[in-house]
Amino acid sequence: MVMEVNLISKEKLSKMGSMEKIRMILDSVKEGKIVVLETGLTPEEEAKLIEVTMLEIDHQNFVGIELESYPQKEKSFLSRILGKRQGRMTIIGPANKLKTLEKREDLIRALIT
Amino acid sequence: MERWGFFARLKKKLRFLYRLFLRKDKLKIGIYGPPNAGKTTLANRILRDWVGEIIGTPSEIPHETRRVKLREGVKIQVDGKSITIDVVDTPGIAAKVDFHDFLKYGLSEEEAKRRAKEATEGVIEAIKWLDDLDGILLVMDATEDPYTQVNVTIVGNIEARKLPLIIVANKIDLPTASPARIKAAFPQHQVVPVSALKGINIDALYKAMAEKFG
Numbered sequence: 444m445v446m447e448v449n450l451i452s453k454e455k456l457s458k459m460g461s462m463e464k465i466r467m468i469l470d471s472v473k474e475g476k477i478v479v480l481e482t483g484l485t486p487e488e489e490a491k492l493i494e495v496t497m498l499e500i501d502h503q504n505f506v507g508i509e510l511e512s513y514p515q516k517e518k519s520f521l522s523r524i525l526g527k528r529q530g531r532m533t534i535i536g537p538a539n540k541l542k543t544l545e546k547r548e549d550l551i552r553a554l555i556t
Numbered sequence: 557m558e559r560w561g562f563f564a565r566l567k568k569k570l571r572f573l574y575r576l577f578l579r580k581d582k583l584k585i586g587i588y589g590p591p592n593a594g595k596t597t598l599a600n601r602i603l604r605d606w607v608g609e610i611i612g613t614p615s616e617i618p619h620e621t622r623r624v625k626l627r628e629g630v631k632i633q634v635d636g637k638s639i640t641i642d643v644v645d646t647p648g649i650a651a652k653v654d655f656h657d658f659l660k661y662g663l664s665e666e667e668a669k670r671r672a673k674e675a676t677e678g679v680i681e682a683i684k685w686l687d688d689l690d691g692i693l694l695v696m697d698a699t700e701d702p703y704t705q706v707n708v709t710i711v712g713n714i715e716a717r718k719l720p721l722i723i724v725a726n727k728i729d730l731p732t733a734s735p736a737r738i739k740a741a742f743p744q745h746q747v748v749p750v751s752a753l754k755g756i757n758i759d760a761l762y763k764a765m766a767e768k769f770g
Contacts, residue, residue, distance in 0.1 A: 485716070489705075490683050493649065493709070497679045498676070498680070507651050508651050509651065514708050546705070
């Protein structure tokens, strides 16, 4: 079976708004693709992604997503002042095709079927 | 979108300052966690201990709680300290809801699909409630790997909102429970091991709540 994997760079993600990223992720995942984000999503964006995913589950073809990312790093002094949080590398795929085998602070092992 | 992000961050900061300087008489405390972690069992334990009632019926079938349930005015008194809280029992948060998972519990396909649809609505409601709370009890099943994406996402959102958090390492009455694993996964947060079902170490949780939320 052939699977398409899209690796999205930090540069491309930095030019996208939150909903734009979520739309791009869900459109790709619903087409059966795996998406890897170099800088991931913020926790708020992850929550929004889960919300929108719930709205789009159709109980037939799309039953949700598998989402795995590393936890946030401690914020720097500057980012604390600006209040900006940046996510870390994240993998997202259709729940019926991507399965997490192991997740640790510094390692994510996943199976694509 | 950037402008929206700025105002959202500003709103959060103002809410944090409001909480800091204008203490409320009554605090809304949300019980969060993945499905089947024991959220409703914990809510029932708290309510039974302090007001002599329960809020819902736990079940081994995931997503038993599919609507947020609220019990107002629960007064907790520990060591001379007293807090009055509104207990908010929330549906389990998940990134996938497959009705096939419910069939193995003997539900008909129609019932399973209805449950799945209600579960998706419950997840959305639980996430939206995060903006209206004053503190969180995050319930994790101490027999399971705590390092799941749902736990990481919930903790990240609580930290982003600067909400006081206690992680409840539940089900310590089971032989495979390991609260130490939860402490190792989230070392920056207070972890209280309990069995909500058996009431083990529950007084330590009330003490932690009075200190953290009071």
